[in-house]
Amino acid sequence: MTPSPSTQRTRVAHRVLRPAAWAAVTATAVFALTACGGGSDPLAENSGDAASGGSSDAVTVGSADFPESQVIAELYAGVLRDAGVTVETKPGIGAREAYVGAVKDGSVDVVPDYSGNLLLFADKDATAASAEDIMKALPSALEGQQLSVLDPSRAENKDALVVTQATAEKYGLTSIEDLSSVCGDLVMAGPPEFQERAYGVDGLKQKYDCSFKSFQPINDGGGPLTVQALTQDDAQVADIFTTTPAIQDQHLTVLEDPKNNFIAQQVLPLTAPDRLPQNAVDALNEFSTKLTTQDLIDLNRKVSGDQQQNPADAAKQWLSDHGYEKAS
Amino acid sequence: MNLFSEAAQFLTDPANWSGATGIPQRLLEHVGYSVLTMGIALAIAVPLGLWVGHTRRGGGMIVGLAGALRSLPTLGLLTLFTLLMGLGLMPPILALVLLAIPPILSGTYSGVAAVSPALVDAARSMGMTEGQVLTRVEIPVALPVILGGIRNAALQVLATVTIVAYINLGGLGRYLIDGLAVRDYARMLASVVLVAVLALAADAVLALVQRLVTSPGLRLAGDRP
Numbered sequence: 001m002t003p004s005p006s007t008q009r010t011r012v013a014h015r016v017l018r019p020a021a022w023a024a025v026t027a028t029a030v031f032a033l034t035a036c037g038g039g040s041d042p043l044a045e046n047s048g049d050a051a052s053g054g055s056s057d058a059v060t061v062g063s064a065d066f067p068e069s070q071v072i073a074e075l076y077a078g079v080l081r082d083a084g085v086t087v088e089t090k091p092g093i094g095a096r097e098a099y100v101g102a103v104k105d106g107s108v109d110v111v112p113d114y115s116g117n118l119l120l121f122a123d124k125d126a127t128a129a130s131a132e133d134i135m136k137a138l139p140s141a142l143e144g145q146q147l148s149v150l151d152p153s154r155a156e157n158k159d160a161l162v163v164t165q166a167t168a169e170k171y172g173l174t175s176i177e178d179l180s181s182v183c184g185d186l187v188m189a190g191p192p193e194f195q196e197r198a199y200g201v202d203g204l205k206q207k208y209d210c211s212f213k214s215f216q217p218i219n220d221g222g223g224p225l226t227v228q229a230l231t232q233d234d235a236q237v238a239d240i241f242t243t244t245p246a247i248q249d250q251h252l253t254v255l256e257d258p259k260n261n262f263i264a265q266q267v268l269p270l271t272a273p274d275r276l277p278q279n280a281v282d283a284l285n286e287f288s289t290k291l292t293t294q295d296l297i298d299l300n301r302k303v304s305g306d307q308q309q310n311p312a313d314a315a316k317q318w319l320s321d322h323g324y325e326k327a328s
Numbered sequence: 329m330n331l332f333s334e335a336a337q338f339l340t341d342p343a344n345w346s347g348a349t350g351i352p353q354r355l356l357e358h359v360g361y362s363v364l365t366m367g368i369a370l371a372i373a374v375p376l377g378l379w380v381g382h383t384r385r386g387g388g389m390i391v392g393l394a395g396a397l398r399s400l401p402t403l404g405l406l407t408l409f410t411l412l413m414g415l416g417l418m419p420p421i422l423a424l425v426l427l428a429i430p431p432i433l434s435g436t437y438s439g440v441a442a443v444s445p446a447l448v449d450a451a452r453s454m455g456m457t458e459g460q461v462l463t464r465v466e467i468p469v470a471l472p473v474i475l476g477g478i479r480n481a482a483l484q485v486l487a488t489v490t491i492v493a494y495i496n497l498g499g500l501g502r503y504l505i506d507g508l509a510v511r512d513y514a515r516m517l518a519s520v521v522l523v524a525v526l527a528l529a530a531d532a533v534l535a536l537v538q539r540l541v542t543s544p545g546l547r548l549a550g551d552r553p
Contacts, residue, residue, distance in 0.1 A: 189496070193509035216415070216496035219505050225410055225495060234415040 058086040059280055062099050062108035065092045067303045067311060068157060068243060068296060072112035072267060074315030075291070076284060078327030082319070083283035091311070096121050103272055104146060110284070113270040115152055116263035122147070129260035131156075150269040150281060153288035155296050157243040158265035159199065161188075161255045167236050168253040175256035176208050179237070183210035189229040190239030192217040199262055207259045212237065227252075242293055245301035267291060290322060334514030335521065349502070351522065357498035358526065361489045365421055366482055369428035374474070377433045381440025381470070382462050390437050394430035402427050403491050410495055420492040427488055428481040435477015439470030468543050475538040482534060486527045490519070500526070 059080055063073030070091045077087045090108055093099040100121065102108040115134045119126045122141040128134045135152055142148055161176055168174070171182050179186075183204075194200040195215055204210045218226045222240040229235040231250055240247065242254060269284050276284075295318065301307070302314040319327040338344060345351050380390050402423050409419035443466045451465045467474070490501030500522050507515035 191509060192493075192506040195506070196510050217493075217502075217506065218415075218496055219494045219509065220407070225407065225415075228411060229415055229496075232414045 058088045059109045059276060060088045060090055060107065062090040062093045062102055062111040064096065064099055064111070064113075065094050068300055069112055070311040071299045071303055071315055072291075072296075074312045075287065075318060076110060076112060076269060078315055078319040078324055079283050079287040080280055082324040082327045083279050084326075085277065085280050085283070100145075100147070100270070103270060106272075106275075109275050110269045110271040110280075112267055113149070114157060114265040115149075115268055116158065116265040118142075118149070118268075118270060120263075129263040131264035131266055134264050135266075146272055148271055148273045150271065151285040151288045152266035152268040153291040155243075155267045155291040155293045156265050157241055157267065157293070157296060159239050159262045160242045160257065161204075162230065162238050162240045162247060162252045163236060163255060164230055164233075165251045165253055173253065173255060175258055176204070176210065176261065177258060179255065180208050180210045183208075183212050186212055186236040187214050187216060187234070188212040188237045188239070189216045189218050189226050189235035191221055191226075192219055194239050203261045207261045243296040243300050245297050245305055248297055249301075267296070331514055331517060335517040338514055338518040339521065351500075354498055354500050354502055355522070355526065358486070358489055358500045358523075361421065361424070361492055361497070361499055362482070362485050365424040365428055365485050365489070366478075368421070369425045369432055369481060369485075370478070372425070373429045373432035374436050377436025377474075378440055378462065378467070381437045382458070382466060384441060387437065387441060390433060394434045397426055398430045400426060402488055403494065406491060406494060415495060417497065420495065420497060424485055424488060424492075428485050431477045431480040431484065433477075435480065436470070436474045439473030439477070440466045442473065443469045469546065472538060472542050472546065475534070475541065479531060479534045479538065483527055483531055486530055487523060490523060 061073050061077045061080070063069040073089060073091060077089050080087045090102075093102055093108065093111070096113070096117070099108065099111045099113075103111055115131070115138060116129075119128060119134050119138050119141055122145060123137070126134075126137055126141065128137040131152070138149055161179070163173055167186075171178065173179060190200075195217065197203075201212075201215055204212075216229065216235055218229060220226060222238070222244055224246075226238050226240060227244075227246040227250060230238045230252065237255075240252070246252065247254060268288065299314050299318060302309045302317075303311055316327065339351075343350075347353065377390070380386050405423035405426060406420045409422050410416075413419045440462075447465060447469065448461055451461045456464065489499050490504050492499055493501035493505040500519050503515050503519035503522075507513065507519065
């Protein structure tokens with residue numbers, strides 16, 4: 001049977017469409033690839049955007065694109081308002097490359113950061129590991145880039161080896177040093193990069209002479225699957241961030257790290273020299289004496305846990321509990 | 329270009345072709361998970377599809393069920409099952425089985441249901457039992473369509489088995505997930521290339537099988553313009 005004219009037409013249309021469709025697909029793929037390659041482009045866009053927003057006398061508080069950073073930024077904003085400073089917020093700017101760029105170009109005046117990772121960002125060959133050494137090295141590392149930091153808080157969010165209470169009692173563990181004699185009997189769970197980073201499997205071996213029976217990679221960044229591996233005894237040790245609410249909820253024990261295998265990550269404000277008025281600097285420095293890791297655990301639970309509060313509301317509660325009456 | 333040459337370097341480095349984390353081992357794991365997944369999915373979907381196709385009862389339900397299963401995100405299921413059942417092999421395999429069932433089920437059901445009623449009636453009138461109608465008429469006639477569904481499922485499973493590396497299992501996805509964790513894009517590209525080559529090879533084999541088992545009479549009918 002000969003195809004009817006209409007089928008013929010559709011077939012022709014198909015033939016014409018096909019190469020066009022392929023061209024579209026290829027073009028999209030190429031665009032996607034170039035977008036991935038050009039890591040600095042989103043930064044440029046972001047900072048350009050941000051620059052147009054800020055007014056001159058207000059202090060702009062920015063944050064990285066994860067909940068904890070947004071909560072701390074809301075705390076900074078509340079503290080500054082309480083001190084009589086006009087504040088604008090710019091939450092969720094992006095990764096460190098993006099928000100450091102925003103602080104440099106003046107579109108953001110202050111942003112919460114973590115001391116250890118900030119130091120490695122400014123100077124990738126830095127070897128400082130303890131909280132004190134990092135704070136000694138940080139100002140000079142930032143100086144060349146027209147950046148500065150204020151006083152650090154005691155609050156820290158860093159990788160830590162965590163065990164269940166039962167495991168801690170069974171082997172008498174309080175520090176990673178106590179682990180070294182039993183490492184060979186224990187299974188460790190953590191993010192895949194733990195196998196390859198300097199602070200990971202190799203770091204534990206060199207600093208603490210600890211080689212686990214096996215390492216089980218779980219790719220949820222110390223999230224519920226990693227916690228479950230611990231609580232169900234599929235693993236006895238896990239790499240979990242110190243501000244994870246599960247540490248408290250599941251009564252997990254965070255092992256001390258006397259040899260600083262995991263470098264200190266104190267929360268502190270990143271700003272630029274002479275950018276903030278003195279009353280703002282004083283207010284943030286005073287605030288940093290109050291913030292603790294426990295506060296971050298509580299705030300994270302409110303924002304990321306079952307309550308799903310927005311960062312501003314979670315921060316508001318903390319501020320009013322800590323005597324910042326004029327924060328909002 | 330740099331990325332491609334780095335990926336090629338990864339693929340040709342002899343160190344990556346031996347040991348417990350080498351490519352042969354990962355390939356073996358990848359194929360192992362895939363075969364296990366397909367085995368379970370076939371055992372569930374083929375009998376169900378044959379029964380529904382043969383009796384022509386519940387066809388609407390099967391179409392709806394297959395559609396609903398298709399819409400479930402496999403990575404989400406993997407996380408859910410792992411949280412419910414704990415770490416291990418079966419939670420991710422179950423998530424993959426749910427991915428593999430819809431194409432096999434739809435292929436089997438629609439293949440059998442599409443067999444000409446006249447042909448089935450003729451078989452019955454020759455005195456064939458229902459079982460004989462199914463095995464001697466419906467399945468042979470529907471086989472190309474059934475195998476088409478299985479090919480489809482096998483491709484999807486081979487490509488998606490990469491996600492079992494999200495938890496502590498192996499397979500070629502290990503290079504993808506571990507590479508992403510340390511921003512090693514060359515390793516990720518190498519992983520993707522390996523999975524693509526494996527999937528193409530498997531599809532070629534299944535296409536050959538599909539051709540070989542197709543009854544000569546059907547092949548003639550299919551060749552007619």
